[in-house]
Amino acid sequence: MKILDKKSFQQDLLDWYDKEKRDLPWRRETDPYRIWVSEIMLQQTKVDTVIPYYNNFMEKFPTLQDLADADEDKVLKAWEGLGYYSRARNLHTAVKEVRDEYKGKVPDTEEDIKKLQGVGPYTAGAVLSIAYNVPAPAVDGNVMRVLSRLFTIYDDIGKAAAKNKFEQLIREIIAENRASDFNQAVMELGAVICTPTSPACLLCPVQKHCSAKEEGVQDLLPVKAKKKPPRTVHLKALVLQDENDRFLVEKRPDTGLLAKLWQFPYIEAAEETDEDIAAFAAEFGAAVEEEVNYYYDVKHVFSHLVWEIKVYRAEGKVDNIGSHQRLLTKDELKEFTFPVSHQKIMQSLEEE
DNA sequence: AACCCGGGGTT
DNA sequence: AACCCAGGGTT
Numbered sequence: 001m002k003i004l005d006k007k008s009f010q011q012d013l014l015d016w017y018d019k020e021k022r023d024l025p026w027r028r029e030t031d032p033y034r035i036w037v038s039e040i041m042l043q044q045t046k047v048d049t050v051i052p053y054y055n056n057f058m059e060k061f062p063t064l065q066d067l068a069d070a071d072e073d074k075v076l077k078a079w080e081g082l083g084y085y086s087r088a089r090n091l092h093t094a095v096k097e098v099r100d101e102y103k104g105k106v107p108d109t110e111e112d113i114k115k116l117q118g119v120g121p122y123t124a125g126a127v128l129s130i131a132y133n134v135p136a137p138a139v140d141g142n143v144m145r146v147l148s149r150l151f152t153i154y155d156d157i158g159k160a161a162a163k164n165k166f167e168q169l170i171r172e173i174i175a176e177n178r179a180s181d182f183n184q185a186v187m188e189l190g191a192v193i194c195t196p197t198s199p200a201c202l203l204c205p206v207q208k209h210c211s212a213k214e215e216g217v218q219d220l221l222p223v224k225a226k227k228k229p230p231r232t233v234h235l236k237a238l239v240l241q242d243e244n245d246r247f248l249v250e251k252r253p254d255t256g257l258l259a260k261l262w263q264f265p266y267i268e269a270a271e272e273t274d275e276d277i278a279a280f281a282a283e284f285g286a287a288v289e290e291e292v293n294y295y296y297d298v299k300h301v302f303s304h305l306v307w308e309i310k311v312y313r314a315e316g317k318v319d320n321i322g323s324h325q326r327l328l329t330k331d332e333l334k335e336f337t338f339p340v341s342h343q344k345i346m347q348s349l350e351e352e
Numbered sequence: 353a354a355c356c357c358g359g360g361g362t363t
Numbered sequence: 364a365a366c367c368c369a370g371g372g373t374t
Contacts, residue, residue: 042369049360083358120371140369187369196367302358
């Protein structure tokens with residue numbers, strides 16, 4: 001392995017970052033709350049996807065106080081389509097904690113900030129370094145990829161032990177007085193140069209420091225165990241329209257998949273027959289039983305799950321709905337938060 | 353340590 | 364179709 005010339009590496013990396021860094025909305029901010037929101041949104045999510053959500057979120061919740069005081073449903077609505085909705089619920093919980101227990105000031109110590117809901121090792125380090133210039137490691141997938149190549153580390157980056165090793169490495173090589181820029185520079189490098197496939201080594205500002213490039217093994221790193229393929233679940237969803245052109249929807253449970261989001265009612269059933277969905281529709285009102293018609297299919301791929309949804313339409317009088325269910329007009333549907341899979345179902349209503 | 357939890361982009 | 368993810372919580 002190459003021995004890293006730390007000072008030279010830091011200078012090459014930071015010089016490149018100073019010159020080439022992308023102009024991103026949260027890089028124009030110093031408010032720790034805003035840095036925090038951006039880091040939560042950026043978990044498992046690309047910059048280009050996050051930007052419009054971030055801008056909209058800041059318009060709706062400009063300060064920590066605004067977010068803390070907001071209704072959870074409004075927060076979820078601002079997160080609609082971004083995925084991993086526990087991020088939004090945890091952020092909301094944590095922001096209220098900061099309002100009530102820290103006088104509205106985002107904690108600036110590792111000990112306190114890690115206590116906040118949804119703030120793990122990565123986000124703690126990211127907020128501390130970027131907002132407060134604290135030399136704490138912020139190790140995400142990008143950083144692990146860059147370091148695994150820089151030092152030819154063949155550990156499986158999916159393992160917890162590997163992450164600890166990378167955090168320790170960052171503590172050794174971080175530019176103490178420029179922690180914010182250093183951490184962002186490593187992530188930026190991973191995002192635009194040291195990419196997962198076909199890294200742009202010829203454009204890399206720290207190529208001369210890189211062990212993987214010297215040995216020609218950059219395409220073999222990082223090492224990562226393959227994930228299991230997602231399992232498929234067959235659903236039949238019911239778009240039930242009452243005599244006042246309102247649609248039956250329901251709120252999902254408080255925990256688990258897509259918690260607290262709204263959806264069209266569905267049953268889990270793979271059979272080709274329509275009897276089960278007709279019986280399901282009949283539960284909501286005697287008048288709808290004979291009008292259940294197969295409409296079309298929606299397929300939605302999650303990271304760990306595939307939904308194959310057969311969508312059925314029915315009309316009639318709806319007089320037996322539960323407390324978690326509502327009848328909403330087309331306009332009212334827009335105010336509620338739906339997972340993308342059910343937005344696809346809703347979209348078809350516009351194409352009539 | 354293994355599993356759960358979304359969604360979109362790239363190749 | 365297979366691959367990639369700017370992670371954290373729960374069990």
